Amino acid sequence: MTLIEYHNKDEMMQAIASQIKAELAEALSKTGSATLAVPGGTTPGPIFDALSVADIDWGNVAVMLGDERWVPESSERSNTALLKARLLQNKAAAATLLPLYAEAPTPEDKLDELSAGIEKHLPLTVCLMGMGADMHTASIFPEADLLAEAFAPDAPELLPMRAPGAPEPRITLSARVLKGAANRHIVIAGDEKRAALERAQTLDDPMQAPVSAVLPGATVHWAP
């Protein structure tokens, strides 16, 4: 793992957006297409704003979330709504969204349909992940019901997930898919998350600290 420390969040968000832009542009120039996975939650909005005006061939980029809360887009907890409002705007409006939510009571109802939509866009070109103070990443939470399944070497692309720390059912990429990305970034801010990162490194046990599974080979970006 490589850790980059920034002076402040603004500097970090701009730097991450520039790095992702360069990684997508490189893939586009080599293969003509690219897939970007991003987190939801409270952290990545400014990265989305910066990426949305990046001058790349968005028409050949597929964009998806690494995880989604099983709530409709009208909910303020919808990661899809955040993605649409902040990333799929301006130049990035030309990108193709690979949905991780469809109207249905549970993620299991739509799992096959949503998995089919992402399969041909894998492996990921760039995977940007967040991390909670409980050391979850994507929606792979400590004590989650399908935690072991999410770390299996032959795990499916997508899993439903329920956990004590998650107020609603979730759907998440498996660790296999997150780790399979050509470029992996984790964005965290503040002292609480910095302490959680250090705890995850010390534990080095995905069952207690899920983020530890994706740290090898990843770049962790931190700002106070």
Ligand SMILES: O=C1O[C@H](COP(=O)(O)O)[C@@H](O)[C@H](O)[C@H]1O
């Ligand atoms: O619930 C989630 O939490 C994590 C971390 O979110 P943050 O608000 O602490 O930045 C996020 O990475 C994930 O995508 C989201 O669904």
